[in-house]
Every structure is written in structure tokens, then in C-alpha cells.
Amino acid sequence: MTRTPRLPLATLRAFEAAARLGGFSAAAEELHVTAAAVSHRIKALETELGTRLFDRRARGVSLTEAGHRYRERIAAAFAMIEQATTELGRPSLDGPLTVSAPHAFMQRYLLPRLDGLLHRHPGLELRLVGDNRPADLREGEVDVAIRFGSGHYPGLQVDYLSGDAITVLGPPSPAPDRTSSDTWREARFIEDSSAIATEPWSHWAPWWHEAGLHDPTGLHRLAVSDSGLALSACQQGLGLCLARFSVALDTLKRGQLIPLRPWRATEFSYYLATLPGMANMPRVDAFREWLRREMASLGRELEERRARRPA
Incomplete structure (x- = not known):
């Protein structure tokens, strides 16, 4: 069974910084170490992997083909670590979120697409309210409301979603x-x-x-x-x-x-309304960003349909 190397995080960080910044000196400045230390760590990494990651020339260094491939995967891994660290200090996405929307929109558009949101955020506990009357956010009936109207809702945080x-x-x-x-x-x-x-x-x-x-x-x-x-x-x-x-x-x-x-x-459009104090809550933010992506797709499909002649 081939042994997978257990590489020090500092060594991987040195490689990622040098690959991203294009040189050992720039990486050393970012990491607050010497250029010699960065060079030593990358040399040790290449020895451990048995693969040359950088071409070293008089005017500097450049990534080899293997180095480019490795950098893409390493950069993605560090991005995940940074995201996890950031989210650790935030309130959890897990928990209840009550969403109101007009009956037909809820049944015909929202429900068939919710699987993607719930798959991405399995701890999100959605409560869906289909109601053609505007839900009263101030009374705590719902956390967010999808409204089809003018977008003029005084006292609420309003985000445009899509025309129709x-x-x-x-x-x-x-x-x-x-x-x-x-x-x-x-x-x-x-x-x-x-x-x-x-x-x-x-x-x-x-x-x-x-x-x-x-x-x-x-x-x-x-x-x-x-x-x-x-x-x-x-x-x-x-x-x-x-x-x-x-x-x-x-x-x-x-x-x-x-x-x-x-x-x-239509004269009106779809908007997402929330109380200003809830607009940046993680659950609301996750729902908003998902819905924006879904409805951006709706807008593109609408333009394609409008370009066709009716039957």
C-alpha cells in the first residue's frame, strides 16, 4: 500500500503563496519569513513528492506543469479552510427559517427547486407559508417574504429578484x-x-x-x-x-x-423583503443568495422565450 505523505501545513502554505505571487521573495514577505526559508520548504516538498514544482532560473521561478496542477488543488483546499474558519465565528446556518410567498409562486416555482437549497444547507429548517396577502414581518409572522409588487415597502430591507x-x-x-x-x-x-x-x-x-x-x-x-x-x-x-x-x-x-x-x-416584479435587523443573518443570507441565482436563471429563460414567436 503506497504511503500518502503527511505534509506540514507551513510547507504547503509556502508553496501556495509562492505559486500565487510568482516568487519566493514575495511569498516570504507575505508569510513573514526569509526567502531562504520559503525555498527550503518548497525544496523539501518537491523531495517528498518526487516531483519538480518550480523551474528555477536566474531571473526568478515559474511553475512547472505539475506545479500548476498542484497549485489549483492546494488553493482550493486553503480556500475551504479559510471559509470554515470564517463560518466558525458566525451564527450557525442550522435552524428554522419561515418563508412567505404567493401561493402559485410557492407551489409552481419555489417548491420544485428547493432540493438544491436543502442539499447545500441540510441543517436549514424551512417553514413555507403560501399566502397571497403580504405577510407582516414586523409582527414576526415570517422571517422573509417573497413579494410580487412595486418594491416600495417602507421600513423593510428589499432586494430585487426578477421581473416577469x-x-x-x-x-x-x-x-x-x-x-x-x-x-x-x-x-x-x-x-x-x-x-x-x-x-x-x-x-x-x-x-x-x-x-x-x-x-x-x-x-x-x-x-x-x-x-x-x-x-x-x-x-x-x-x-x-x-x-x-x-x-x-x-x-x-x-x-x-x-x-x-x-x-x-408585467408591471410588477419579484422582491425579497426582510426586516433590516435580519437582512444579514446567515440563514436569510443563504436563502437570498440561492434565490437570486435561481431567479437570474429565470430571467435568462424568459428572454429566450420572448424571442420566440407564439404558436
Whole structure:
């Protein structure tokens, strides 16, 4: 069985510093030792490993190919040590975190992606609250709230997450003729009664007008209490629905529904709201950074979709 060398940390630190800074003298200055001491440690390391890590020339030293490979792994190891040391002095990430978000966003977007967060932070104890009303952070109902709105929430720490877009969705087949008002008059329209009154494209009136349905009298309608139910009813073939991209994304990817009109940017966006005193807590910070990465991906996918023509 081959013996794995147990190398002194000071020797590895000397190599990492010399490789990063490009010379023994610079490494010696950073480590507060002499250049001769750095040279001696690296020579001992090369002897122990049986591999030359530096080419030594009159004008200085440079890493060999083996040295480059070794430096990448050693640098990563030291970065992990530094991170562990930093986190040791912080409050633990382990423990409860209560998150509020609109029902449909929670069910359709957040839940399918939470596995990545929980895998990365297994000690995080999430409590999820699906609620279309704005949670009261000041009363301690929740720790963080994902809100779809204007972003103007006085007294709270607010972080922008992502914009969104909305369109008409329907089943892939048979799909209503995009240009025929007669065909659209025969359709059933699923209405979300929780849609924000100040966001016009969340309601059917402008879409009907655009499709040439100037008199909505006699149209077939189905009312539901939130956008998640509207999307589910549409998937069941009960009619056409209006849906935001964030809520419908996974359904679109599976090809269960298709857009029947171009995507229109929503008036509002997604924000993460917290009390100022909690904004930098490790649990909140970890959740925020994870959510930012996820929703940056959402924004890229939205731009790709908006560049396509609807069915």
C-alpha cells in the first residue's frame, strides 16, 4: 500500500503563496519569513513528492506543469479552510427559517427547486407559508417574504429578484386561431379573481380587445381564486388562462401548455423583503443568495422565450 505523505501545513502554505505571487521573495514577505526559508520548504516538498514544482532560473521561478496542477488543488483546499474558519465565528446556518410567498409562486416555482437549497444547507429548517396577502414581518409572522409588487415597502430591507411576463396559455392541440375573433369567442376564459387590479394584462379585457372581442357579452368564463388554480384548470382543458412566466415555466417545459400571444412584461416584479435587523443573518443570507441565482436563471429563460414567436 503506497504511503500518502503527511505534509506540514507551513510547507504547503509556502508553496501556495509562492505559486500565487510568482516568487519566493514575495511569498516570504507575505508569510513573514526569509526567502531562504520559503525555498527550503518548497525544496523539501518537491523531495517528498518526487516531483519538480518550480523551474528555477536566474531571473526568478515559474511553475512547472505539475506545479500548476498542484497549485489549483492546494488553493482550493486553503480556500475551504479559510471559509470554515470564517463560518466558525458566525451564527450557525442550522435552524428554522419561515418563508412567505404567493401561493402559485410557492407551489409552481419555489417548491420544485428547493432540493438544491436543502442539499447545500441540510441543517436549514424551512417553514413555507403560501399566502397571497403580504405577510407582516414586523409582527414576526415570517422571517422573509417573497413579494410580487412595486418594491416600495417602507421600513423593510428589499432586494430585487426578477421581473416577469404574462401571456395567454392554452393546450398544444387544438389551439385557437390567433387571428380569429370568432374562434376566440367560442373559447372558455379562466379568470383569476386574485389578479392585481393595477396590472391590466393580468385581466382578460385587454387581451379580448386585442383579439377583436370588443363585446365580452356571452363569453364563456370560469372563475378561480388564484393563478395556480387557473393554470391547473387550463392544464385540464377547461379553458384558456392568463399566466405569468415564473408560475408556468415548468408546465411550458413539459409542453403541456403553449403561449397563444406574445409575452408581455408585467408591471410588477419579484422582491425579497426582510426586516433590516435580519437582512444579514446567515440563514436569510443563504436563502437570498440561492434565490437570486435561481431567479437570474429565470430571467435568462424568459428572454429566450420572448424571442420566440407564439404558436
